[in-house]
Amino acid sequence: MADTPHVVVLGAGFAGVGVAQKLRDAPVRLTIVDRNDYHTFQPLLYQVATDELEPTAVGSPIRDLLHRHDNVTFHKCSVDRVDLANKRVVVQGMPPIDYDYLVIALGSVVNFHGTPGAEQHAFPLYTMKDAMRLHDHILRTLETVDKDPLLVNDGALNFCVIGGGPTGTELAGALTELLHTELNADYPNLPIDQARVILYEHSPHLLAHFKPKLRDYAKQALEERGVEVHTGIGVMEVDASEIKLSNGEKIKTHTLVWAAGIGANPIADKLEVELVHGGRVPVGPDLQLPNFPGVFVVGDMASMTDAKTGQPLPGLGAVALQAGHHVGKSIAQLVAGKAATPFHYVDKGTMAQVGRGAAVVELPTGGTLTGHIAWLAWLGVHLSLLSSAEEKTSVFVDWGWNLLTHRRGKRILLSDDNTSTDNT
Ligand SMILES: Cc1cc2nc3c(=O)[nH]c(=O)nc-3n(C[C@H](O)[C@H](O)[C@H](O)COP(=O)(O)OP(=O)(O)OC[C@H]3O[C@@H](n4cnc5c(N)ncnc54)[C@H](O)[C@@H]3O)c2cc1C
Numbered sequence: 001m002a003d004t005p006h007v008v009v010l011g012a013g014f015a016g017v018g019v020a021q022k023l024r025d026a027p028v029r030l031t032i033v034d035r036n037d038y039h040t041f042q043p044l045l046y047q048v049a050t051d052e053l054e055p056t057a058v059g060s061p062i063r064d065l066l067h068r069h070d071n072v073t074f075h076k077c078s079v080d081r082v083d084l085a086n087k088r089v090v091v092q093g094m095p096p097i098d099y100d101y102l103v104i105a106l107g108s109v110v111n112f113h114g115t116p117g118a119e120q121h122a123f124p125l126y127t128m129k130d131a132m133r134l135h136d137h138i139l140r141t142l143e144t145v146d147k148d149p150l151l152v153n154d155g156a157l158n159f160c161v162i163g164g165g166p167t168g169t170e171l172a173g174a175l176t177e178l179l180h181t182e183l184n185a186d187y188p189n190l191p192i193d194q195a196r197v198i199l200y201e202h203s204p205h206l207l208a209h210f211k212p213k214l215r216d217y218a219k220q221a222l223e224e225r226g227v228e229v230h231t232g233i234g235v236m237e238v239d240a241s242e243i244k245l246s247n248g249e250k251i252k253t254h255t256l257v258w259a260a261g262i263g264a265n266p267i268a269d270k271l272e273v274e275l276v277h278g279g280r281v282p283v284g285p286d287l288q289l290p291n292f293p294g295v296f297v298v299g300d301m302a303s304m305t306d307a308k309t310g311q312p313l314p315g316l317g318a319v320a321l322q323a324g325h326h327v328g329k330s331i332a333q334l335v336a337g338k339a340a341t342p343f344h345y346v347d348k349g350t351m352a353q354v355g356r357g358a359a360v361v362e363l364p365t366g367g368t369l370t371g372h373i374a375w376l377a378w379l380g381v382h383l384s385l386l387s388s389a390e391e392k393t394s395v396f397v398d399w400g401w402n403l404l405t406h407r408r409g410k411r412i413l414l415s416d417d418n419t420s421t422d423n424t
Helices: 014-022 042-049 128-147 149-154 166-186 212-224 266-271 317-335 371-385 389-405
Strands: 006-010 029-034 038-040 059-061 072-076 079-083 088-091 101-104 108-110 158-162 196-201 227-231 235-238 242-245 250-252 255-258 262-264 292-297 350-355 358-362 368-370
Touching: 006 014, 014 029, 014 101, 014 317, 042 128, 042 166, 042 371, 079 266, 101 317, 128 149, 128 166, 128 255, 158 166, 158 250, 166 196, 166 212, 166 227, 166 255, 166 350, 212 227, 212 350, 212 358, 212 368, 292 317, 317 371, 350 371, 358 371, 368 371, 371 389
Parallel strands: 006 029, 006 101, 029 072, 101 292, 158 196, 158 255, 196 227
Antiparallel strands: 038 059, 079 088, 108 262, 235 242, 242 250, 350 358, 358 368
């Protein structure tokens, strides 16, 4: 075994899992490290926050995903830094791990862009803990207003979202549906009709990367569902009960959901290589770190360009998974004495859900879909991307139940306070 090449993968997100899938039968020892013992399906976190799905539906146990791999060891621990010169990884609570091949796939973290008060008072939506914290905050807010209805005048029922990309758009649509259906029935004494969901986007359009007609559709669909959409407006300051906007206006609110930006994992800063675009690590066409053969950086943490088009690749789950598959195959090729090949991304389209029965889809051919057909496509694609059969079944059952009965999950509060989460 000592002669068998040791591959260490940091991060069991889309990219890390993709690498492991392709190395299952390779003649290597594989060690995977993640600070969590579960893989998070980030695209559906907003459904956990708004009670459409249980947390376990979008988090798969990593050890479970590796059951059919004989050559794998998993360690649940945090990575502190990578010592590229000595080919070892420094982790918490364990001796350093030496490697022959290394894949760094630690994803991204929330970026508050230095906005005063945002870190203390805003609710990001990038981790499972973020989603559960927001979920509990929404329920706790309604419980508080139930006891003291005067808090409505203090903006307690104003739910603000900053960021009109897919995350903010999807969350705003789901939140307005949650408030005006289940929560309206759960709190008959509350003036839920006065609850507002307000979406701010600092650029002129929602869903900036989609075609204009899809952006217009999404805005109209959100507004039909009662969301107030304000484009060209950013958030400048955040307080516990108020936000200050870029137009000088102040809005009373106890909830600002932060869907306005991510940056690369801070471990990138410790690599001592020159970073680009929001702290990302630039990699070569085969996704190896220049000057460090055998070290790959993939997914959201990397600045990857498509080998065929030369275009920078977006921070998407589909990109990370395909890049992970490519790196897994490349390592198997290197171990077999062959060269690694350039990565070419196959675009299968982009999509976002706006609410029940409404979504936008941009197909790789340039075609577009909206409405029910786009929504069904969105459901199918997200279901197929989930990593385990158990998750697929659980999500399918929850969505089916929701669709047939118009009812969501069990709305119960399990945490005692609003403790903030660690996003690093
Ligand atoms: C709310 C939200 C919605 C999204 N919606 C979509 C969508 O609809 N479609 C789409 O294609 N993409 C979507 N994305 C983007 C997609 O989820 C990311 O591009 C993808 O997860 C990136 O994969 P990754 O493997 O690079 O990182 P991740 O999936 O983030 O995985 C990184 C892993 O590293 C681990 N880790 C981090 N730091 C450490 C450390 N110091 N030590 C040990 N482990 C660590 C984490 O626990 C995690 O498991 C969304 C993202 C978010 C946040």
